Amino acid sequence: MAHERVRQEFTRQAPHLEAAPAFRSSPVLDWLRSAAAAGPGDRLLDAGCGPGLVLAALAGDVREAVGLDLTEAMLHLAESNCRQAGHGNVRLECSPMEELPFDDASFDVVVSRLTLHHLEDPERALGEMARVLRPGGRLALADLAASEVAEEAALHDALETIRDPSHVRVLPTTAVRTALEAAGFAALARDHHAQPRDFDEWAAIVGDPARTDPLRVLLLALARAGIGAGIELHEEAGQPAFTHHWQLWRGRRA
Numbered sequence: 577m578a579h580e581r582v583r584q585e586f587t588r589q590a591p592h593l594e595a596a597p598a599f600r601s602s603p604v605l606d607w608l609r610s611a612a613a614a615g616p617g618d619r620l621l622d623a624g625c626g627p628g629l630v631l632a633a634l635a636g637d638v639r640e641a642v643g644l645d646l647t648e649a650m651l652h653l654a655e656s657n658c659r660q661a662g663h664g665n666v667r668l669e670c671s672p673m674e675e676l677p678f679d680d681a682s683f684d685v686v687v688s689r690l691t692l693h694h695l696e697d698p699e700r701a702l703g704e705m706a707r708v709l710r711p712g713g714r715l716a717l718a719d720l721a722a723s724e725v726a727e728e729a730a731l732h733d734a735l736e737t738i739r740d741p742s743h744v745r746v747l748p749t750t751a752v753r754t755a756l757e758a759a760g761f762a763a764l765a766r767d768h769h770a771q772p773r774d775f776d777e778w779a780a781i782v783g784d785p786a787r788t789d790p791l792r793v794l795l796l797a798l799a800r801a802g803i804g805a806g807i808e809l810h811e812e813a814g815q816p817a818f819t820h821h822w823q824l825w826r827g828r829r830a
């Protein structure tokens with residue numbers, strides 16, 4: 577059911593998300609490349625690769641790059657983006673992150689961007705990422721960060737879910753650290769990225785005014801009432817605006 581919702585939602589979002597400046601030129605792409613620290617002998621997995629923007633940015637650094645996603649429409653875009661970038665070393669797999677179809681210790685590097693908050697069982701997916709990494713292999717994981725204040729985090733999740741029903745839960749950094757340690761990652765280090773969001777740009781990615789027009793009204797009312805939802809919700813020129821906080825984790829398979 578959760579997987580079906582992801583497939584439906586990301587089949588509709590695929591072309592919008594692929595074109596979105598927030599995905600194409602994010603400083604998080606540079607961070608992922610540097611944290612992956614991949615070399616020409618490495619085999620790299622991008623778990624939840626979407627339209628392959630991360631994969632296309634990193635495939636040139638490695639021997640083989642594998643992109644995995646649940647959504648076929650995303651994998652078609654990933655194939656085309658990697659081909660256009662001239663990479664002949666990319667393989668794509670349509671599978672869930674919670675059950676990776678790869679051998680133990682078969683990758684040197686695993687990266688994943690903006691996927692954890694779509695998973696019903698993020699701990700299981702992190703366990704799978706650890707399983708397929710060789711001991712000492714590197715993880716670079718980037719996702720939104722929730723407020724540590726539970727009421728703010730719950731409101732943030734509610735707003736994200738109205739926009740995109742495949743949203744499950746943004747985790748606070750404390751929960752992600754615990755899950756990473758339990759999965760078997762060590763030498764953990766966390767960076768932070770703050771991404772100001774303009775409502776129209778954020779709404780355009782889902783391409784469904786039936787959801788985002790009422791959401792605009794709701795966000796504006798919350799902003800005017802001084803409710804920040806852990807994302808510094810505020811009003812700019814009569815429109816709602818906010819900041820997405822990102823947690824950027826690097827670590828090693830113990």
Ligand SMILES: C[S@@+](CC[C@H](N)C(=O)[O-])C[C@H]1O[C@@H](n2cnc3c(N)ncnc32)[C@H](O)[C@@H]1O
Pocket residue numbers: 579582583586599623624625626627628629630644645646647650671672673674688689690691694695
């Ligand atoms: C917000 S997009 C991010 C795409 C890509 N990582 C990027 O940052 O450009 C989330 C992606 O995760 C995929 N996804 C969500 N749940 C998944 C799961 N359980 N297994 C595999 N892929 C999943 C979706 O199909 C979608 O392509």
